[in-house]
Amino acid sequence: MIKTTKTYPSGGGHMRVAFVDDDSNELKILHTYFNDLTDPSTISIDDFSSGEEFLSRFTAGLYDLVVLDIFMGDLTGVDVARKIRETDHNVRLVFCTTSNDFASESYEVDACYYLLKPYTETNVKSMLDRLNLAELERTRSLSLPDGQSVLLRDIIYADYTSHRMVFHCKKSGDIISRLSFAEVEPKLCAYPYFYSSSRGIIVNFYEVFMQKDDTFIMSNGSYLPISRRKAKDVISAYSSFRFQQLRKGGVV
Template sequence: MKIAIVEDDIQMYEHLQTCLYELLGSSAEYIYFPSGEFFLQTWQPGTFELIILDIFMDRLTGMDVAREIRKSDREVRLVFSTTSNEFASESYEVNACYYLLKPFGKDRVKAMLDRIDLAQLEKMRTVQLPDGTTIVLRDIIYADYAAHCTTLHCKHGRNSSVRANFSEIEKLLSAYPYFFSPSKGLIVNFYEVAAQNADTFTMSDGCLIPISRRKAKEVKEAYSSFLFEQLRKGGKN
C-alpha cells in the first residue's frame, strides 16, 4: 500500500509518518512531497491508495491539488491535514473522506484510518500482469511456473495463466510483503497459508507447497515476521 503525504512542513510530515508507521508498520510505503507542485509533476493516477494533503501550502493549496487529482482519479482516498475546518464544505466537491485537524496524535490518525477503511481497500487492490490483465492480489493463493507459463492459483477456482518469465511475476508480487518464494518457481500468499511444517506450507485450498532446505531459515523468518505484524494489527484480515 502506498501513501502520499503532501506537506510543506518537514516536521509535521515526520510526525505524521511516525504515527502512520506505528499503526501500519511496514505494510505501507510512505512517500513525501514537499509541495503540491512537486507532487503533481510526478503523480500518475492509480499510484497511491491514500493521499494526505496539507491545505495551507504556498502557491498550490491542498484543495487545488485535490481538484487536479479528481480530474483523472475518482477512487483514491483523499484526506486533508489542516489547522482549520473552513474548507470543510469544499471538501465535498473532491469527495475527501477525512479532515485531520492539527495538532494531532496517534489516536486521531487511527480514527482517520478506521474511517477510510484501508484494510478493506487493501483487500481490493489489483495488479496488472505482463499480458495486460488485472488480478486482485488478495485473491491469489499461490503461483507456480511450468512450461514457460506462470499460473496464478486463485480463490473460487479463478486461476489465471500468463506466458511470462517467472522472474517477472516474482518481481511483481514480491513488492508486497505478504508474497514470498519458498522454493524455485513457486510464490505463496502468506494470508492463504493454513499451516506450516518444517518443509511445507499447506495452503487454504489444501495444496502442499514445498519449502526448499536452502531457503528454510529465510522462509521461516519471513513468515514469522508476517504473523507478528498481523498479530500487532489484531489478527489476519
Template sequence: MIKISLVDDDPSDRSFLHSLVSGSFEKTGIAVEISEFESAEDFLSVFEPEIFDLCFLDIYMKKMNGMDAARQIRELDPELAIVFLTSSADYVYEGYEVQALRYLTKPPVPEKVHAVIDQFLAQTVLKNRRLAVSSGKQNYEVPYGKILYIMSVGNNIELHLKDTCIRLSARHTFTKTIEPLLQDFRFISCARGVVVNLAHVKALEKDRFLMDNGAPIPISRRQYAAVNDAYIDFQFEHML
C-alpha cells in the same frame, strides 16, 4: 505495500503526522512507504496516477493551497484517497467536489488518524470486490464500485456501468448474480428484478431513483418505505 504522501509546508507538522501514520500502520502489520513533500508544487511535480494510495494534504500552505492541488490531482487520478489537514472549516464543502476521504483538524489527534487509516483500509477492501460474469465468450471481473444497477429484462440480465451495459450470458440467473451484491451494504433491491448501487444514486424521487448517469430506476410502491429508510441510512453512515 501502501504508498502514502504527506504534503505540508511545516516540517514539524509533517514529522508529527509521519509518526502517527506509521504508528497506525504498525498495528495493522501492513507495510507502508511514506514520502514527505514541503509544498503542493513539489508533490505535483512527481505525481503520476496510481503511484500513491493515500495522500494527507494540508489546505493552507504558503504557495499553492491544498484544495487547488486536489483539483489537479483529481484530473489525473480519480482513485487517490485524499485526507485534508486544516485549521479551519472554510473549505469543507469544496471537499465534496474533490471527493475527500476525510478532514483532520491540525494538530491531528492520534485517535482521529487511526480512524482515518481504518476507513481507508475498509475502502480499499471495497475497491477490490469484483463480480465475475460472462457475456458471450467474454469473461469479466467487474469492480462492485463501477456497477450502477443490475436488472432483469425479459429473459436477459443487464449489468449497467456508467457508460456501458453488459448483457450476461444465458447461464447466469438473476438470483445467483445478485446474491453476492446484496451482501454488500452499497446494494439494495428496489423493485422486482432490479438492484441498485446506492453509491451511484444522485437523487431519490417519489417513485424512482435518479442515478448519477441520469438513468431513472423505478422503486416499487410496496418497497418504497424500506428503500427510503435504507437510502437515508446509507447517506448518513457512508457519505456524510
C-alpha cells in the same frame, strides 16, 4: 507488461501514501502516528514540503492516499487536489486544516476525510478507521497482459509449468496465463505476504495453513516444498509475517 493495480489503480508493492505539508514538525507528528497505528512494512510514505514539489512527482495511480495540508504557500491543498483530480479520480484524498472553512471545496474534489489539526493519536486513528486501509489492501489485483485480472488476496499460490503461470485462487479457481516466472515473481513478491518458497512456486503467506519442516500446507490442502537452498530466508520471511499478524491482533 503486467500491471499491479487495485480496484482503484495503484503502483508499487506497498500501500503508497503521500504527505503534503510545508510544516516539517507536523509531518514528523503525522509520521509518528501512522507508524504507531499501521504496519510500517506494508505502507510506504513520501513527504513533500509544497504542492509544487508534489505535483512535479505525481502521476495518476502512483498513490493510494494523499494527505494534503490546505494552507500552503502559493498552491493550497485544494489547488493541488483539483490538479490531482484532472488525471486521477480514484486516489483517496484527505485534507488537513485547523477549520472546516473549505468543506464545500472538499466535496468538489471528492475528498474522503477532514483531519483537524493539531494532530492527535485519536483523530489520526479515527481517520484510518474511516479509510479502512486494510480493506483497501484486499482490493488489489494483478492485471495480466491477456486481459485477465487476478485479485491478489484471492491467490493461494502461483506456480510455473509448461511455459505458463497458474494462479490457484480461492474463489476464482485456476487462472492460467502464458507468462514467465521472471515476469510474475517481482510483481507478487513486492508484497510482504508473497514469497517464492522454491523454484517456480510463489506462496501467499495468508493462505499457509501450516509449516511442517520443509513444506507449506496451504489452505486448499496443497503441499508446497520449501527448497533447501532458500529455507533459511523463506522461514525467516514467514516468521516475520506471522509476527506482524500477531502484533496486529491476528487480523488477516
